[in-house]
Amino acid sequence: MTGPILPDAGRERVRAELRGIWRTHRGRFVVVIALFGASALAGLAPPRLVGVLVDQLTAGAGPAEASLYGASMLAFVLVQAVLVMFAIRSALVLGEDVFTHLRDQFMSDVLQVPMGLVESAGTGELVTRTTQDISSVSETVRRALPESLIAAVTVILTLAAAALTSPLIAPAYLLAVPLLVVVMRWYMRRAVGVYERLGASYGPLFASLTETANGARTVEALNLADVRNRSIDDVLARHWVTAVGRIQLRMVVLPWSNLAFAIPVFASLAWGGWLSIQGQVSIGTVVTVTLYAAALVAPLEALIGWTDELQKGLVSFARILGVGEVREQAGGDALPSSTDVELRDVRFAYRTGHEVLHGVSLRIVPGERLAIVGASGAGKSTLARLLAGIDDPTEGRAMIGGVDVREVPLERRRREVLLVTQESHIFAASVLDNVRLAQTDASDDEVLQALQATGAADWIDRLPDGRDTAVGSGGHSLTGAQEQQLALARVVLADPHTLILDEATSAIDPTAARDLEAALAAVMEGRTVIAIAHRLATAYDADRIAVIDAGQLVELGTHEELLARGGSYADLWRAWSADGGSSQGVD
Template sequence: MTGDATHTAGPAQALPVADRGTVRRSVAELARAEKRSVSLALALHIAAAVAGLAAPWFIGRIVDRVSAGAPASGVDVLALAIAGCVVAQILLSRTAQNVGNRFGERANATLREDFVARTLRLPIGVVERAGTGDLATRSSVDVTTVGNAVRQVVPTVLIAAIRLLLIVGAAFLLHPALGILILAGAPTSLTVARWYLRRAPQAYLAEGEAGSELTESLTATAEGARTVEALRLAGARTREGTARIARQWQTRRATLALRTVFFPVVETGYALPAAAMLLAGGYFLSEGWVTLGAVVAATLYAQQSIEPIDHIMIFLEQAQRGVASLSRILGIGLVAPEPRGVATAPPGQRLVVRGARFCYPGGRDVLHGIDLEVRPGERLAVVGPSGAGKSTLARLLAGIDLPREGVVSLGGVAVTDLDPAERRRRIALVTQEHHVFIGTVRDNLAFAAPGASDQDMCRALAAVDADWFAELPDGLDTALGDGARALHPADAQQLALARLVLADPHTLILDEATAALDPTTARRTERSLAAVLHGRTVIAIAHRLYTAHDADRVAVLEQGRITELGSHDELVRAGGAYAALWHSWHGDKA
């Protein structure tokens, strides 16, 4: 059973992207949720950085002692202190990294779980109009990028920033003039970083969007491979894919152009502090402002500053990717969720459509003032030419789409005012396109009825004449999906219909649900379903007219309007559009 159709109108509509404020609040909430781990990791990293700063200071003291002719015993003590600081730095850094990695994995798991929850709350219509490429890219590439950022980029940048501040502070403690010299490369780095940050966010968002478009194009081509081959569309699809690849290549060239400016300029600034320290430090030493040990220590600090600056600048580029990906992930949550109605409707009530008009975004009305009543327990067939609006009407009846005007109600309660869980329990829409989830046959059936027993599942499969089930080697435990047993499209449809039997809805909407079955199997399956669902309200979108022949009433839909409504015999006698369809179809069968 499904709660959707795969109909889309027009080009895919990109899902929203969160702004920087939303991203900052999300990161802050994540940090608050793990404040103990974050605080412990920061404390350990600060202690490790302080231990790392001690070595240059002790080396400076050694230089001063040797210059002053101090005894070697004092130098040995300082050398041992340096060794102790190095060991302490290693141990503290290792512990801090373990704490940070555990935090990173928990944060990554939280982000993934939140993303899945947000995705499952998306209205079905939004998912369909967005297309598979955008959502697939966000759920794979973007989630992975953010996970790497949480585990590596954020801790590395934060730790490097703390180390850099401590190094600069230590240089100022040696002498304020030496502290100023260690900042000699700052103007160059800050200027190019500002230039980069103004351009990088949009560039990486554009790259992500181009990746989504490419995925969408390749997915559409792969899923429609048989159609492409049958209609000789290989050339057109190749050109389409080439255009998408060219678009992605352009966006990646744009981000690469930023990096080719950013990194060389930053790297030229690395040598400035040490060079300034040696040149100006010599002058300060000759003037007696500082000792030789202070100049040596400050120069070592200048060398030490290269690593954290390098980490900040390198991971700044990856951080932009992470921020762009996080913006795309959080954008899922900006989509208005499906209305959470609280009303309930008593069972066995009429499904009524009054004055319903509907249009897809950016298009004209597909339905024009539909008025229809479906009585409890009635079998209604909806027939009409392709493009008449039959599937759109099915979606309105199921509450997936909202009418632009008018109302669809069940027992006097608007379908959209019903709680979504109750609406899906009361009204089920089954289309001709079904998904087989990775898992066992039991897993696939349990989606419709988690509490169903094995006997219930076997009876449901038998009810839809799923003869193939008897040939499965492990029965309900047979693995299905990618890398396991692949079901024929007709078998997948019967699996979906078995879900329907287990779900046991009050109202069933079949949107050409047996289209993938051959006529004989479809006829047998529909008869089996009719027996199982006796007493239920059934609305069948039919392209095989024997479905209409067996229905209580037939509604003929033409150009978005119901032009005829009555029983099969009544409409045949009326000699209208349905009679013409029936005679044409029946004549083909004769």
């Protein structure tokens, strides 16, 4: 797949978004930090009590005092458990709220990404961001952040407690710092690149798997199993290399970090023991500081482990934010001043050096019905995509109301010009809700009028629950023609000033197609309709006909004018008429 891919947000953008999340939920974050801090303080009491108990027993304390200290330690453990329970609950609820906002914003951004860019990037790239990256961010927000917060607060308070307990022994902890600094610097320099490559490797993998699954019948019919297996093996091999890179990273970090964590335990015990022999500290103090050193191991290991997950989550967060940057870059702020639609010397190539449109200029008269005809592969659908602003011309300009399509805000562009193709999608919802997607505040009567305009109202009344019947996945099954009628009803409800029909009636028999187009013409009187003709009967009904041949506009005029010229259109018409007006007359 060539062409641009969906971008990743820069580090400054990621930091800005994180600061925004902090500002929005600052109070709740403070509460969570305070709860974790209180639970960590409660957890510091038992080691201290053990040290005091050791000194008391050395001084000759009896069972009663030992029992009192034991009961006190148990009380602190219970208090810590309760505080941890409330802290984790608060952190999870906060994480869920943050993730819900991020997910909703992401889905809003996805729906505003220009379709041309999505197609250039490949379906696998977008699927990866909506599944793998969302899942990674979810894991980060729901688990990695709270767990890292617990670990960080525990480490800070434990270090402070050790220093307060014995300023003489606690500096022994610093012996682990040089090794930790070297290990973490080595890790941080490599982690971002490793996770960026890992995230990018999922796109081709999902694309290959999806293509194979969707084309299963073709694969079976043409005996392409070996070919598709090799394709999947290739992307799996590339993904495996990136995944192994992550494993190798952890294989280096974890052993050395574990060694660093063990240093404070042995150092405080050895140094504290010597100080105790010298009479500078008590045995109980040595025990307490050593227990604090041992207590540091678990949260430090958690920090290292969750740092890995945080790196992965930040890379995924940058990929998700990158979709939002595409939305921000889509279109400008220019507004059309009229309903004119025009192409000015446009050229277009899907791949460099393979131009499919060659200097096409065409002005559509507002309110007219224009049919675009031509042989299969002539460039008709590409022309429609340029007019709708889905693709940008390689050269030249596509204009709406005197403004370059690229400069019109994406949402406004979709209200001005609407492209309807032969591919329609029915969502898992009722018939009414499927049509109402085009205008969410439309009344039932307005939806019904749109259905009547496309001829769908009659068969809808015969459905089990009428217009409230659930259709789409898991619902009532519809024919291809019925699905297209619902899709066209959405267009009627959306009410654009220019409508582009790219073989939108190809799944309906010729008589039904002509009836449907006649109904649409009546409903859309005064609006511009551009029909990519699949049947020449469609062209016959048009005000003007544009003939595309090998990526060039070769003829333009009415049906009678083009027949009189005896050119390409006349040849197509004679061939189509001789074939009895079959559906394959154009292609």
